[in-house]
Amino acid sequence: MTASFITVNHTSKSFHNDTIFNDLSFTLSKGEILSIVGPSGSGKTTLLRCLAGLEPFTEGTFIIDQQEVTNLDANKRPVSLVFQHPLLFPHMTIAENVAYGLSFQRIKKKERMRRAQELINQVGLTGYEKKFPYELSGGQQQRVSLARSLAISPQLLLLDEPFSSLDVRLRGEMRAWVRQLLKDQAITAVFVTHDREEAMEMGDYVGVFENGQFQQIGEPEHVYHVPANAFVADFFGDHLIVDKETYIPVQSLFLSKSTPHQTEWVWKGTMKNKVHIHGHSLYQIFIADVNQQVTVSSSLGLQWDETVYVSAHPDTVHTFTNLKQRNE
Template sequence: MSSVKIVNLNKSFNNINVLKSINLSINEGEIISLLGPSGCGKSTTLNIIAGILDFDKGDILFDGNSIKNIPTGKRDVAIVFQDYFLFPHMNVFENIEFGLKMKKIKKCERNKKVQELIDLVKLNGYEKKYPSQISGGQKQRVAIARSLAINPKVLLLDEPFSNLDINLRQEMREFVLNLQKKLKITTILVTHDKEEALMMSDKIAVMVNGEIKQFDTPKNLYEKPNSKVVANIFGERNYISGKIYNGLFENEYVKLSLDIDKNESLDNVELMISKENIEINNENYPNGVIGKIKKKTYLGENTIYEIDIKDFILKVSSNKHFYEVNQNVKINFNLENVVYFTQ
């Protein structure tokens, strides 16, 4: 295991800056995610850490020591890609063994290590199967075991679950997370899936256009994003324009009491409220802002309602499925985790 520090990392392709002064500090044994849309620089960052790509400026430190002049094969880094890249002519045992053979480890030690890994990733009985004979989840376990065989200091995962169906994806997320916690190996996961990042990470680095916009815990990123750009990575939010004074947020249709400094006064702000932090009730409910349901989308556990309040549409996620389009309702706001941005 190693701590990892990325310092002012810059990378350009054809005079286009794809990484712009990336800075990250990852503690030993942590799992962190690089989260962002396609083309934001996530995989480029991972490939630079692995030594597959060079970089223009900056440095990468493992346990405080620079690795920029250390060749790929000597960095003690293992990477698992979304396509697994298993050798089709080798069986499960031979695929896992491959890195150990390259390191010229004695056969008896190789056999012992491979069998330990087969036990660890629960592939007993599949040792002589070839990649074409096993499922996607089993292939992924082989790829992970092969990566772990060389005892890497850092494990890199490049969208490893994207080729799996939804049920297997969830199973493999939990499997890899439990394995990572058991081995306490420093891990960097690249993903564009917010749910995956939230459930698997100690911390998440939100990347947009080659920059890290915020690096924080999943809870803080979801509840207290530092910008609308970061907020929208984690799903659609409601933004309500208005002004703040004497601890109140106010516009032409709502007046909300906020837990903020009462001396703060701002004339042009946007209050961010997630769909989950708005409660919907019958129009006879004693408190709340009245509105009319304009659209209803059933999603199983929850229903998304679009509610018109004086020509302004709010989206509400609720487990109350019985309200109907054109029905008048009252809504109340949970302002515990309210965030506002100046315009």
């Protein structure tokens, strides 16, 4: 078993009588990345702010590399936070922005600028040292923000939806690039997003967050294929949720224009939309009996609002695990 580098133990956060999250616990080993994903307003950003020291935990303990940091001020924690927007200093050059945090560590200017140059090179911005933020694109500015956060050599890097302001293509490029950089540097990180695909791509582990609780934490593939409960299954959207205890992966569903011979695990649906992905036709079918829409691959040639039967083999029907924490 790998020793825990980050330990968040039974933490809670309340504002007056309003509980934001309650009794949260998780661990990470050195160099691991946890993606926290969930809908807006579920408490993800507040958790990140507590980890950064910008807000105090109401209860619980927070340990980094065997040192408790629960009550340390933000500027004394070995933690860096990358925000949704770069928030660079407009009057400073790129090199000065990156070196800014080092000025509080009593490091001489020559050494600060040397370290800044190394990081600028690492984030692929060699030659931009003397430029100002307004001369850079959004993706380049976010790289500078990341370099500034890494300059102080944090033991934990927190990322709060850092790609949300970028276009789709650039967002995909940035998350692949950032993940590789974190892995190359063995940096432990917590990444917050509301984008399920982004969470799956970035994290070694995915924590699905809702209503101030982790509904499930595990490896991305496991969380996707073996959801703990109906909320997790519905959030990822690729399951037919039969009831609070039972689900069927959409890839196990079949469409037919006539009633199947089997009488169990069959529903009548209505075709509501057709999409094409990588040469495949997928139909969005609304099933009134379970008040749910599923997207199923088929070559039937259905028309809008046409009645169709959705069925599944009994062997593909699963029960929710209700497993909230990954096995250590």
